Amino acid sequence: xxxxxxxxxxxxxxxxxxxxxxxxxxxxxxxxxxxxxxxxxxxxxxxxxxxxxxxxxxxxxxxxxxxxxxxxxxxxxxxxxxxxxxxxxxxxxxxxxxxxxxxxxxxxxxxxxxxxxxxxxxxxxxxxxxxxxxxxxxxxxxxxxxxxxxxxxxxxxxxxxxxxxxxxxxxxxxxxxxxxxxxxxxxxxxxxxxxxxxxxxxxxxxxxxxxxxxxxxxxxxxxxxxxxxxxxxxxxxxxxxxxxxxxxxxxxxxxxxxxxxxxxxxxxxxxxxxxxxxxxxxxxxxxxxxxxxxxxxxxxxxxxxxxxxxxxxxxxxxxxxxxxxxxxxxxxxxxxxxxxxxxxxxxxxxx
Numbered sequence: 001x002x003x004x005x006x007x008x009x010x011x012x013x014x015x016x017x018x019x020x021x022x023x024x025x026x027x028x029x030x031x032x033x034x035x036x037x038x039x040x041x042x043x044x045x046x047x048x049x050x051x052x053x054x055x056x057x058x059x060x061x062x063x064x065x066x067x068x069x070x071x072x073x074x075x076x077x078x079x080x081x082x083x084x085x086x087x088x089x090x091x092x093x094x095x096x097x098x099x100x101x102x103x104x105x106x107x108x109x110x111x112x113x114x115x116x117x118x119x120x121x122x123x124x125x126x127x128x129x130x131x132x133x134x135x136x137x138x139x140x141x142x143x144x145x146x147x148x149x150x151x152x153x154x155x156x157x158x159x160x161x162x163x164x165x166x167x168x169x170x171x172x173x174x175x176x177x178x179x180x181x182x183x184x185x186x187x188x189x190x191x192x193x194x195x196x197x198x199x200x201x202x203x204x205x206x207x208x209x210x211x212x213x214x215x216x217x218x219x220x221x222x223x224x225x226x227x228x229x230x231x232x233x234x235x236x237x238x239x240x241x242x243x244x245x246x247x248x249x250x251x252x253x254x255x256x257x258x259x260x261x262x263x264x265x266x267x268x269x270x271x272x273x274x275x276x277x278x279x280x281x282x283x284x285x286x287x288x289x290x291x292x293x294x295x296x297x298x299x300x301x302x303x304x305x306x307x308x309x310x311x312x313x314x315x316x317x318x319x320x321x322x323x324x325x326x327x328x329x330x331x332x333x334x335x336x337x338x339x340x341x342x343x344x345x346x347x348x349x350x351x
Contacts, residue, residue, distance in 0.1 A: 199243055
């Protein structure tokens with residue numbers, strides 16, 4: 001084995017590799033890296049001009065894995081982060097392990113240059129004893145906080161519309177049909193250059209205040225839309241001119257992602273109808289799956305997201321449970337400060 005790592009400069013090389021990988025999300029796309037770079041998630045103090053690296057892991061000249069690495073600069077600490085990755089193509093266990101070891105050694109050196117106190121990885125691996133033992137053997141421990149959705153709800157939409165509806169909970173199906181009959185509902189699909197983002201953001205701010213979570217800035221949402229271009233859309237549903245719900249949806253590979261959402265309390269079936277329209281748009285684009293993003297365990301009724309999770313499960317589908325984010329502490333004291341802050345925040349929010 002002759003494992004080496006180098007930065008990938010060619011978007012096509014990155015995309016061609018991911019095209020042959022089944023399990024992936026937009027969080028490891030070239031566009032997500034560009035988005036983070038434009039957002040300025042940290043300014044490198046070294047010669048590197050950005051806080052984002054597209055790494056390729058090669059066995060001789062064969063690209064066997066990729067890792068999108070971000071430098072996160074926050075008050076609680078500075079760290080390297082790999083979102084929903086790395087993505088490893090090989091099945092040979094010795095080669096797979098060697099690729100992980102080589103990547104971790106590379107990241108340790110990079111973290112030292114960038115003055116980072118730890119490395120955090122949110123693996124795109126299903127939660128299992130094998131996956132947990134793999135990272136434990138590499139020196140990682142479970143993170144006190146999650147960075148992205150680790151338990152997601154995925155709806156199979158490659159069937160025809162009647163079949164999709166038949167797989168839904170009866171209440172969900174009936175509310176969609178009720179909404180379709182009401183001609184006063186209007187769906188608007190906007191993009192990064194339309195006024196849709198302004199309308200969505202106003203509704204989003206209301207949702208943030210009502211539910212008490214930490215929302216993203218308008219600049220964040222704008223740059224996310226910019227990075228994905230025509231593959232990112234703002235959906236709004238109006239009733240008699242009033243916006244009742246909205247969502248930002250990312251279309252990546254064969255999947256549509258319900259990434260950001262907002263709504264107001266209403267007895268009208270607006271959110272049900274909007275998600276049905278998202279599914280139809282995704283089908284037009286050739287998508288086979290609709291990833292409704294984060295859900296909580298079905299019996300965790302005390303969780304603040306339980307109601308939203310119940311809503312998502314009503315569309316039929318399956319749960320994908322990814323392994324929790326893992327941390328590799330490098331500077332013990334600084335890492336402990338970050339660990340303490342995140343642990344307190346997690347307990348306060350109850351998630």
